[in-house]
Amino acid sequence: MNIIAEPQNEIKKERPKMRYLETDRPATPFAREHIKTVGAITVDSPRITCRNVNVYYGTKQAIDDVSLDIGRNAVIALIGPSGCGKSTFIRCLNRMNDTVIGCRVSGRIGIDEQNIYDPQMDVVLLRAQVGMVFQKPNPFPKSIYDNIAYGPRIHGLAANKLELDEIVETSLRKAGLWDEVKDNLAHPGTGLSGGQQQRLCIARTIAVGPEVILMDEPCSALDPIATARIEQLIDELREQFTIVIVTHSMQQAARVSQRTAYFHLGKLVEVGETAQLFTNPMHQLTEDYITGRFG
């Protein structure tokens, strides 16, 4: 018989169970129906206006009566504990929730006075106008060049190869990736590092020429250096685009955004200038969250 001696390495100790300490609980319990939005939901000349938006997954209500304006050439950060509806909300803005079976949206979301849930609305054109970057980098299994050129190709944005080359280059430049990839545009996009892939996805979104860029936790799968790079990029992109970013990191929200909206249990609790919201929150729930008392 073949006898292999192996070191003994089994420690069967029971781990202590995680328990919530009494102080971890929110200082003031709030039922959902008692939450009223505080702060200024409106801005001057908004790019997107949301009024009384409700979202249901089947019978479960994920977003409850949210009204919010999103300003031009500014970054708005959506923060809140997991399951608070911030990702659901951002996915309403370019109707990505259409692909989720059983998802229902009511209320009005307007982009430049055009209601995007109007039956006349062409979802394809809407998504070209409102681009989206996802939590996990999702480059297509194509070359770097084709990843960027895909959007312009399907929307017919380039008349010839020269124009397309130019779009690819400017998009990559804007995403701060050009210098790293200009010599291997034919290499697969999936071969890049995580941070590069995410910037590739941002470049891909820019290439279609959107007005709004939605970012759903764009840095949660990245290391701190790549995160810093993306945050810097977001700050640069603000000059040309309206950016909505969902983030779990309050530091990130404070660093990149001008306005911040705090979501809780599908409700918009508080919205305001980022500096003001983090230093002097008006709502008890916001204060509990940003001081780390829960979430």
Next chain:
Amino acid sequence: MQRTTLLLTLFLMAAAAFYAGSRRSLDIVRGHTRELHSLPSYYGYFTALWCGLPALLIMGLWLAFETSIITHLVIAELPPAMQSLPDERINLIVNDIRNQVGGSAFAGESDPLIQAAAARYQRLKDISAKALTVVVLAVAIAGATFARQRIRKEQRARNMVESATVVFLIVCSTIAIFTTIGIVLSVLFESIQFFERVPVTDFLFGLHWSPQMAIRADQVGSSGAFGAVPLFTGTLLISAIAMLVAVPIGLMAAIYLSEYAAPKFRATAKPALEILAGIPTVVYGFFAALVVAPFIRDLGMQVGLSVSSESALAAGLVMGIMIIPFVSSLSDDVINAVPQALRDGAYALGATQSEAVRHVIIPAALPGIVGAILLAASRAIGETMIVVMAAGLSANLTANPLEAVTTVTVQIVTLLVGDQEFDSPKTLAAFALGLVLFVATLILNVIALYIVRRYREQYE
């Protein structure tokens, strides 16, 4: 003792050894299981393995060599005159002796020498059986005792049992490999015999297939022709028609089911499609022969084409229907396995559903789809029953799908059906055809692997 009884006893002893081993381990630590390195049952398995494995091994070796050793001993006892006979004669004598032992020979007809040898043979067999029983049981007891004595509380019985399991798994995994090698070798040797009589070039490049062999020298039409090209073209033609039917339909069905269909529809349609794969091919065969072939012939007549009542088209169409589920079901699975993130990425750029499917999802799923198609292709090439019934047996060299053709597999069947001599080129030709078929599917698989690997490198 009978061998089955012996095996059963051995099994019972192993069970007893299991009990003894686990008891012993518990006794050593006086019931404090935590002090043991492994669970008590592992000490049990350890003892049982020591009891059963060496004994089984000896039994196997014993049975493998028993017959040849006894035969050798019996021959050695024969008179010298008989021993000096050529090998074939000695084999005959041995055969007689065995028949005598087995009781199938007529006692009156055999000569006393053979009878004496048979008696000796029988006696040796009895001794061998008794010795085997004693040895095996002794080894089993010795093994169990040895293992039981070795049990200590710090002994790593679990790791030892694990490594024995690994060995067992390795044996299982190699069985398939060795079986394949065995089949290939047997086909290869018979084919070499065939190629000694019919040159390889005649077989591979000859345009005429008529596998007849003369029984008498003066027989009419005595010379056979073994040019296999008509069979290859027939196989290719029918497989090509089948793939032309199955690949587009199957792929489109897969795309609809995985991307467009509502979950409810998919839950019903997919199993329904897979039922197609469960229909026996012989049923497809008579469907092809009785429904499809006459339909095609009538249709051809109406547009003024002459269609034979057994046609490659009929067989190919029905075979194509048969392999649709292979393409659709496997493709559906790989398309479903494409991450949702890729779809979201395409939709977020404003791609329509069909653009997302064509540009992103299908390319990402391509390696799997190619695999599915090639699996279907090898199924088409190996299919026999439909072709026998719907495409006929005549080896026409034609590219016209409206004529009757035949395939490699069909000819293998017809060559081997009925009473055959196993040394005539006619029969041996079947093995050569089998070899060609095997090489063809092997090449197909190699191509499939190459394509899959190439796209993997590009996409992941």
